[in-house]
Amino acid sequence: MKDHWDHIYETRDTDKVIWKQKIPTTSLDFIHSFGLTRNAKIIDVGGGDSNLVDFLLEVGFQTITVLDISAIAIEKAKNVNWKICDITDFKPSTTFDVWHDRATMTHLRIIDFIYQSKK
Ligand SMILES: C[S@@+](CC[C@H](N)C(=O)[O-])C[C@H]1O[C@@H](n2cnc3c(N)ncnc32)[C@H](O)[C@@H]1O
16 A cells, blocks of 8 residues: 555656645635634645645644655655554544545545455
């Protein structure tokens, strides 16, 4: 799984992959719908190099965690807590007010299915 995503981030222009959104409007609307204070703890699971974190920082959220299995995906350091980890192994040491995932859990199942089928 990790190799799969590292390979994608090493070999593809991730501004051009189908899941990339210039402005992640649906996710932003979803997160803003909770009326959170700016010190709410938000985790973006499988955030990769999504622009979501930039928009959240821009409006003043201060405690954002981005978790991703691929270190290559999140090499571009930003002012957030980075967790390089497989979500299925993640044992949080804190609580989060919002858990956000877009296009990660779906891939978790699809890619696992493809790899199992090849065995
Ligand atoms: C399709 S991309 C979506 C990226 C981002 N959420 C977005 O909407 O642009 C899926 C992301 O999930 C990460 N990922 C896949 N499986 C994971 C796992 N088991 N644990 C953590 N991250 C994972 C990948 O490295 C990749 O960055």
